[in-house]
Every structure is written in structure tokens, then in C-alpha cells.
Amino acid sequence: MAPVCVSFRKVSKNYDQQSWVVDSLNLDVREGEFVTLLGPSGSGKTTCLMMLAGFEEVTSGEILIRGERVNDIPPHKRGLGLVFQNYALFPHMTVAGNLAFPLQVRGMDKAEIRARVDEALEMVHLSGLGARLPAQLSGGQQQRVALARALIFHPTLVLMDEPLGALDKQLREYMQYEIKRLHEQLGLTVIYVTHDQGEALTLSSRVAVFNEGRIQQIDAPDMIYEYPANAFTAGFIGENNLLQGELLETDGDTCAVGAGGGRLRGTPVGVAGGGEVLLAVRPERVLINPDGDCANALDGRVGDLVYLGDYMRAVVELGGGGELIAKYPNDRGKRDIKAGQPVKVGWHAEDCRVFPAPPRTGGKGA
Amino acid sequence: MNGNGKPAFDAGQIAGLDAAFAIVRAVGVPEDKIEDADRRQHLVRGVAAGLHRSRAFLLVAPLLLFLAVTYLVPIGGILFRSVDDSALQTWMPKTAAAFAQWDGAGLPDEDTLAVFAAELGQARKERTIGRVANHLNYRMSGMRSLFNKTGRRLAAGGGPDAAGNWREWLAQLDPRWGRRQVWTIIKAASGRYTQVNYLAALDLRRGDDGGVARQPEGKRIYVKIFLRTLWVSLAVTLFCLLLGFPVAHLMAGLPPRISNWLMIMVLLPFWTSLLVRTTSWIALLQSNGVINGTLVWLGLIGDDERIQMVFNLTGTVVAMIYVLLPFMVLPLYSVMRGIPRSLTRVAVSLGATPLTAFARVYLPQTLVGVGAGSLLVFMLAVGYYITPALVGGQSGQLISNFIFYHIKVSLNWGFASALGVILLAAVLLVYWVYHKLVGIEKMRVA
Ligand SMILES: Nc1ncnc2c1ncn2[C@@H]1O[C@H](COP(=O)(O)OP(=O)(O)O)[C@@H](O)[C@H]1O
Ligand SMILES: [Mg+2]
Numbered sequence: 001m002a003p004v005c006v007s008f009r010k011v012s013k014n015y016d017q018q019s020w021v022v023d024s025l026n027l028d029v030r031e032g033e034f035v036t037l038l039g040p041s042g043s044g045k046t047t048c049l050m051m052l053a054g055f056e057e058v059t060s061g062e063i064l065i066r067g068e069r070v071n072d073i074p075p076h077k078r079g080l081g082l083v084f085q086n087y088a089l090f091p092h093m094t095v096a097g098n099l100a101f102p103l104q105v106r107g108m109d110k111a112e113i114r115a116r117v118d119e120a121l122e123m124v125h126l127s128g129l130g131a132r133l134p135a136q137l138s139g140g141q142q143q144r145v146a147l148a149r150a151l152i153f154h155p156t157l158v159l160m161d162e163p164l165g166a167l168d169k170q171l172r173e174y175m176q177y178e179i180k181r182l183h184e185q186l187g188l189t190v191i192y193v194t195h196d197q198g199e200a201l202t203l204s205s206r207v208a209v210f211n212e213g214r215i216q217q218i219d220a221p222d223m224i225y226e227y228p229a230n231a232f233t234a235g236f237i238g239e240n241n242l243l244q245g246e247l248l249e250t251d252g253d254t255c256a257v258g259a260g261g262g263r264l265r266g267t268p269v270g271v272a273g274g275g276e277v278l279l280a281v282r283p284e285r286v287l288i289n290p291d292g293d294c295a296n297a298l299d300g301r302v303g304d305l306v307y308l309g310d311y312m313r314a315v316v317e318l319g320g321g322g323e324l325i326a327k328y329p330n331d332r333g334k335r336d337i338k339a340g341q342p343v344k345v346g347w348h349a350e351d352c353r354v355f356p357a358p359p360r361t362g363g364k365g366a
Numbered sequence: 367m368n369g370n371g372k373p374a375f376d377a378g379q380i381a382g383l384d385a386a387f388a389i390v391r392a393v394g395v396p397e398d399k400i401e402d403a404d405r406r407q408h409l410v411r412g413v414a415a416g417l418h419r420s421r422a423f424l425l426v427a428p429l430l431l432f433l434a435v436t437y438l439v440p441i442g443g444i445l446f447r448s449v450d451d452s453a454l455q456t457w458m459p460k461t462a463a464a465f466a467q468w469d470g471a472g473l474p475d476e477d478t479l480a481v482f483a484a485e486l487g488q489a490r491k492e493r494t495i496g497r498v499a500n501h502l503n504y505r506m507s508g509m510r511s512l513f514n515k516t517g518r519r520l521a522a523g524g525g526p527d528a529a530g531n532w533r534e535w536l537a538q539l540d541p542r543w544g545r546r547q548v549w550t551i552i553k554a555a556s557g558r559y560t561q562v563n564y565l566a567a568l569d570l571r572r573g574d575d576g577g578v579a580r581q582p583e584g585k586r587i588y589v590k591i592f593l594r595t596l597w598v599s600l601a602v603t604l605f606c607l608l609l610g611f612p613v614a615h616l617m618a619g620l621p622p623r624i625s626n627w628l629m630i631m632v633l634l635p636f637w638t639s640l641l642v643r644t645t646s647w648i649a650l651l652q653s654n655g656v657i658n659g660t661l662v663w664l665g666l667i668g669d670d671e672r673i674q675m676v677f678n679l680t681g682t683v684v685a686m687i688y689v690l691l692p693f694m695v696l697p698l699y700s701v702m703r704g705i706p707r708s709l710t711r712v713a714v715s716l717g718a719t720p721l722t723a724f725a726r727v728y729l730p731q732t733l734v735g736v737g738a739g740s741l742l743v744f745m746l747a748v749g750y751y752i753t754p755a756l757v758g759g760q761s762g763q764l765i766s767n768f769i770f771y772h773i774k775v776s777l778n779w780g781f782a783s784a785l786g787v788i789l790l791a792a793v794l795l796v797y798w799v800y801h802k803l804v805g806i807e808k809m810r811v812a
Contacts, residue, residue, distance in 0.1 A: 088706065088711075090713070105717045
């Protein structure tokens with residue numbers, strides 16, 4: 001395994017002596033990794049990045065870059081590439097001036113600066129636009145300049161705070177591809193902040209799901225999606241049916257839960273004994289009229305039915321109250337399912353994860 | 367998967383357009399008809415836009431009218447007044463014509479004097495003599511009394527007997543009529559326009575040979591005052607910038623809740639009468655005022671060494687800095703608030719020291735505000751009147767105080783106008799320089 005590049009050790013941060021914006025954070029990022037901090041707005045992602053970059057003080061704990069404690073190293077000596085959502089291009093300098101800036105402050109000679117600027121412009125497909133001012137570029141172009149500027153002094157660790165947040169969808173997908181290409185081509189270590197889970201799942205080698213200043217789960221994108229570790233991740237990543245229930249019993253790999261007017265089987269995740277639990281089933285794992293070997297089956301009636309072309313999306317009203325969303329492929333066999341029709345829905349025990357119910361009161365840890 | 371971005375096009379819109387074209391094609395309207403309709407619609411839109419514009423013009427018309435009446439007309443007025451020399455032409459036209467003919471050598475001949483005497487007597491009877499007398503009195507003091515006295519005698523039927531002549535009669539009446547200088551002044555006033563006000567405002571005069579010469583040493587006043595006004599304004603601008611920049615920078619960096627409070631403190635002085643604030647400086651600065659009192663009490667200066675800080679130039683400069691500071695802070699703040707903090711952060715992350723980031727990234731972007739604030743303060747300072755009048759004493763008077771004096775006390779409006787026009791020209795010059803350096807269209811005031 002590659003050596004550790006960045007580590008957060010029990011890093012906490014508060015701005016007001018009251019609530020922890022970042023709460024005892026532990027995180028190791030290895031060389032060459034693309035780690036995304038994903039979480040709702042206000043969950044402390046930017047604060048983490050700013051502490052790493054040196055712009056916010058760490059309240060307690062320590063941050064190490066390649067084994068060296070950086071808590072007291074001023075930001076201009078940390079040598080990180082930094083990209084912000086609003087591009088942060090210097091409006092009074094040309095594109096070439098922006099790109100040359102990091103090299104100039106390093107005292108590089110003019111000829112070399114020019115060569116590097118040209119190279120960087122080429123890298124982000126902007127050759128020939130060096131003489132323009134940032135205001136004369138489109139949003140996508142500006143972001144590419146910002147990217148090139150953050151990379152031109154060859155940092156190996158690059159931090160990006162929602163760099164694509166201001167772009168429209170098409171451009172964003174293109175830029176995701178560009179970022180991924182640069183990451184691989186240049187062998188960068190990237191710490192990337194976003195609240196867009198699509199982006200996180202596409203780009204990252206690992207995703208750290210943030211909520212209320214804590215990492216809820218950190219894992220590869222598919223693991224995060226398939227095996228959420230707690231109710232927050234289950235609800236935050238992708239679409240999920242969440243049912244409240246009561247744990248009846250656990251036996252090894254499965255457990256029984258009383259919910260939706262029946263006895264349901266699922267995979268327990270951190271639950272034991274009894275008490276309130278939350279069941280999570282992905283809509284695409286909900287089976288309509290399942291076979292006999294399916295562990296769970298409930299009676300219901302098709303409510304809304306939405307035609308998505310390759311998929312159908314049905315809201316199934318359960319007999320015992322509540323409703324479920326089911327997404328199923330647009331097969332010939334299921335074409336005759338119509339709204340209002342009674343159906344059976346079910347799912348396999350391994351497709352249903354059972355979490356301890358989160359405490360009712362939200363709010364940040366004190 | 368890709369969540370919540372706005373699509374580049376509104377699919378519905380495009381579909382709608384397509385449908386419209388499909389319908390057009392289906393009912394078989396030829397393409398050029400479509401174009402025609404298009405053009406017509408364009409025309410309609412053009413007319414609508416025209417109406418819209420004229421309505422917009424109507425809305426700003428009152429302001430334009432107001433500006434014309436209260437700004438352009440008065441400026442035109444002072445421009446005119448500063449060169450106006452038509453008093454003699456208007457009230458004693460024949461004299462003006464006769465003196466225009468005179469070659470200016472020696473004393474005027476008998477015919478010219480006869481025309482002058484006749485018209486002077488007439489003007490006295492018609493009570494218009496004062497207009498000419500006052501006007502000429504500005505050129506040389508004593509002219510008023512000389513004209514009045516002579517006019518009175520002429521109106522009473524005075525004049526030389528058959529053997530005598532006008533030259534002797536006048537010289538006998540008052541020896542001043544025997545001096546060429548008096549007649550030269552009358553000749554100089556025979557035209558419609560004059561430069562005499564501008565010459566005087568620049569401490570120049572017409573020499574006896576008709577050329578331009580400097581005023582004698584003791585009478586050179588105004589150039590000095592203009593220069594004083596200029597450098598006081600520059601000094602005030604500079605100090606305001608030095609004091610205001612950090613304040614504005616601080617406010618721009620603070621969360622709004624706190625910066626609003628600071629803003630109130632900056633604006634607080636505006637809520638008090640300027641007069642009260644300026645006089646309170648007297649209380650602070652005068653010899654037995656608060657500051658001197660404190661210094662004496664602390665034993666830093668002796669009781670007989672009290673520093674003269676008011677009723678002189680120091681007082682003017684200090685009080686003007688105080689009064690004008692908000693005009694520097696406001697535009698600076700407004701510009702600085704618009705500079706994202708992420709810019710300096712990014713500069714630092716790119717390896718610049720905080721100082722370099724400030725100098726190369728932050729400072730250049732504040733220049734628009736520095737320009738606007740400096741321009742505003744300088745313009746206000748150049749024309750400042752009340753503060754120097756109250757705390758300036760003798761040495762702290764600026765050009766506007768002299769303009770006031772000539773309007774209100776000496777009643778020489780032509781001269782006051784010339785001073786004003788020169789001030790205006792200087793201000794326009796500064797504007798022009800600013801425009802060349804920064805660009806007037808970039809000015810942001812609040
Ligand atoms: N400079 C600051 N002063 C006080 N509170 C702050 C500051 N910056 C961020 N916060 C607070 O910290 C929390 C986390 O913010 P942030 O790290 O920006 O979240 P995210 O990037 O995940 O949206 C928010 O509640 C925010 O209000
Ligand atoms: Mg953020």
C-alpha cells in the first residue's frame with residue numbers, strides 16, 4: 001500500500017467555543033488517492049480543507065502531511081494546490097499572469113515561467129487564451145485556469161472545494177473527466193469536497209461521508225452505496241426506502257424486525273438486543289411479485305407509477321400502512337403492472353440493512 | 367446520477383420551438399413568409415423599445431432639468447461673469463466707442479473728453495452712473511468717488527468756459543484726471559470682455575506698456591492661496607487614505623453584524639451638524655482646550671508653552687481630515703467588500719507570503735476604491751469653506767474663503783467668478799488625470 005500522505009489525528013474545530021464544527025476527526029489519505037469529503041452543506045467539509053491548507057486553526061488534535069506535523073506551518077509554506085468553487089482567479093491579471101503567479105513568487109526565471117505557462121495552458125486545452133482576462137472566459141474555462149494554476153508549481157497534494165459547483169451539468173461532467181485524467185496522469189493525491197454524491201461516486205477512490213463534523217463512513221464508492229454503515233449514510237447516498245420498526249431477534253447474519261405490519265428479515269448493522277431500528281432497502285432491490293424463496297413479502301397496491309424508459313418507478317402503498325418505492329427494469333413481463341393494482345412486494349434479507357434508529361433530536365454534538 | 371445542476375438548455379423550450387416550426391411546415395406557409403413575419407415582429411419590437419426608451423427619458427428628465435438649472439446654468443453664469451466687461455459699453459456707449467478709438471498715448475484728446483463728460487453728466491441724471499463707477503472701482507479703488515463727484519458737477523451744468531478746455535477743467539476738479547492711468551483704465555474697460563479678473567487672480571496685471579507683468583511683491587496673494595489650497599487638499603487626501611484604508615479593510619473583513627456597527631461609527635459624525643463638530647474641534651485644540659490642558663497637566667509642556675493648534679493651518683488640516691474621512695472610508699469599503707477573501711487565500715496557497723499576496727493581489731483591486739475615495743475627498747477639500755473659515759485663522763484660509771469674501775464683502779463678483787473658474791479648471795484637470803489613470807467609468811462610491 002502507498003504511504004500515508006495526509007493524516008488527521010483527532011482533529012477538532014470550533015469557531016465559537018460552543019459547537020464542534022469538526023469533531024475528533026481521524027482520516028488517513030494515501031499517496032495517489034482521490035478522497036472525497038461528501039456531506040450536506042454545513043457539515044464541516046470546507047473547514048477540514050481549510051485546516052489542512054492552513055487557513056483555519058486547529059482547535060485540538062494534529063494534522064500531518066507526509067509524517068510532518070503541519071499545525072504551525074503557515075499556509076504559504078505548505079505547498080498544496082488549492083481550487084475553490086468560485087475559481088478565485090485574480091481578476092486584474094491575465095490568464096497567463098494568473099498561471100505565472102505561483103512561479104513568480106518562487107523566484108523562477110522568466111523563460112522557464114513562459115515555458116511552464118504554455119505547458120499548463122496546453123494541459124487544460126486553453127492554448128492561445130493566455131492574454132485574456134478571466135472575465136473574458138466562460139465558467140468552464142475559468143475553472144480550467146484555476147485548475148492549471150493550482151497544478152503549475154507541481155504540487156503533489158491538491159485540495160479542491162466544490163470546484164465544479166458553479167458549472168452546469170454538461171460542463172460538470174466534462175470537468176469531472178478532466179480532473180480524473182489529471183489525477184491519473186500527474187499521479188496526484190487529491191482531497192476533494194463536494195455535496196454532489198454523483199460526483200463523489202464517479203471520481204473517488206474513497207468517499208468520506210460527513211455529517212455534523214464527523215465522518216459517518218469512509219470507503220470505496222461501491223461499498224458506500226451497497227453497504228452503508230449507518231442510517232445517515234443509507235439515507236444520504238442514493239435513494240433508499242427507510243422503514244421504522246422494532247427489532248425482534250437477531251440470529252447471526254440476519255435479524256427479524258417488526259415493521260410495516262409484518263415480520264421482516266434483514267441484515268443487522270450494529271444492532272443487538274432490541275429497540276427501535278431503521279430498515280433500508282434500495283428501490284432497485286425491491287421485487288414486485290417475488291418468488292417464493294424471498295425472505296420478505298408484503299401486500300400492497302401500486303400507487304403512482306412513473307415511466308422512466310429503461311426503468312419503471314412505482315410507489316407501492318403497503319397494506320399495513322406506509323409506502324415503498326420500487327424501481328424495476330422495463331421488462332416485457334412487468335408491462336402489465338398498472339396503477340391501482342394489488343401487488344406483492346418483497347426483498348432478500350441481504351438486500352435489507354437494519355440500523356439502530358438515530359436519535360430523534362438532530363443538532364450538533366456538544 | 368448527476369444531481370441538481372441546471373440543464374444547459376430548457377428542453378421544453380426547444381421542443382416548443384420545434385413544434386411551432388413543425389406546424390408552420392405542416393400548414394405550408396412558405397419560408398420567406400416566415401421571415402417576413404419575423405421582420406415585422408422585429409419592427410414592432412423596435413418601436414416598442416423606442417417607446418420604452420422615451421418613457422425612460424421622461425423619467426430622468428426632471429433630474430436633467432434640475433441639473434441644468436442648478437448646475438450648468440450657474441457655471442455658465444460664473445464663466446460669463448468672470449470675463450464680463452460690458453458695464454461701460456452698456457451704460458456709457460458713446461464713451462466706450464470713443465475710448466476704443468483712442469491710441470492710449472498721453473491723455474485723451476478734447477473730443478473724446480467732451481463725449482465722456484456729456485455722457486457722465488447724463489448718466490448721473492439717469493442714476494446709472496453707479497453701475498459704471500462700481501465696475502471701474504474694482505479696477506482701481508477711488509474710481510467710484512471720482513466718478514460720482516465729477517458726475518455731480520457735470521449734471522449740475524458744470525464745464526469749461528469758452529476759452530477753457532475739458533482737460534484743464536477736469537484736472538482742476540480732481541488732479542487724478544490729469545493722470546494717464548485713470549484714462550487707461552477707462553479705455554481697458556471699453557471692450558465687451560476682459561482678462562483682467564484672471565490676471566488679478568493669478569497675481570498678474572497689465573503693465574503701463576500694456577504687457578502682462580507680475581503684481582508687486584506685497585500684492586501677490588492668490589497664487590499662494592491656490593497652492594496652499596492644493597497642497598492642503600493633497601495632504602488631507604493622503605491622511606484620509608492612510609487613516610481610512612485600514613479601517614475599511616478591517617470592516618470589509620468582519621462579519622456584517624460587527625462591520626455594521628463600525629459603519630455606524632464611521633457615519634455617526636454625519637448625524638451631527640457640521641458646525642457643531644467643527645466648533646468642537648476648537649474646544650479640543652485651542653490653547654486652553656482639552657488637548658493642551660491634558661499636556662500641561664501631564665507635565666509634558668509648560669503652562670506658557672501651550673501649542674497653537676487651532677486658528678491656523680494645523681487646525682484647518684486636522685478638522686478637514688476629520689470631516690472628510692468618511693468620504694474615503696465609504697468607497698474603499700464598498701470596493702473592498704467586493705473582493706473575495708478567497709483571492710488572497712488562494713494567492714497564499716500558491717506560495718505567496720501574506721505580504722506579497724496583499725501587494726500583488728489585494729492592493730491592485732482596491733485601487734478603484736482608492737481612486738474614487740481620493741478623488742471625492744480631494745474635490746471636497748479643494749472647495750471646502752466652512753471648516754477653514756471657523757478653525758483656519760489667518761494662515762489657514764483656503765481659496766473658497768477668498769471667493770466668499772469677494773462675493774459677500776468686496777462684492778467683486780467678476781473677480782470671485784474668475785477665482786471659481788480657475789478652481790473649476792484645476793478640478794477638471796484632476797478629473798482628467800484620474801480618468802487617464804483609472805477610468806471614470808470604474809468609479810464606485812458606495
Ligand atoms: N469563519 C467561520 N466562523 C464561524 N462559523 C463558521 C465559519 N466557517 C464556517 N462556519 C460554520 O461551520 C460549519 C461548517 O461549515 P463548513 O465547513 O463551511 O461546511 P461545509 O463546507 O460542509 O458546507 C457551518 O455551520 C458554518 O456556519
Ligand atoms: Mg463548503
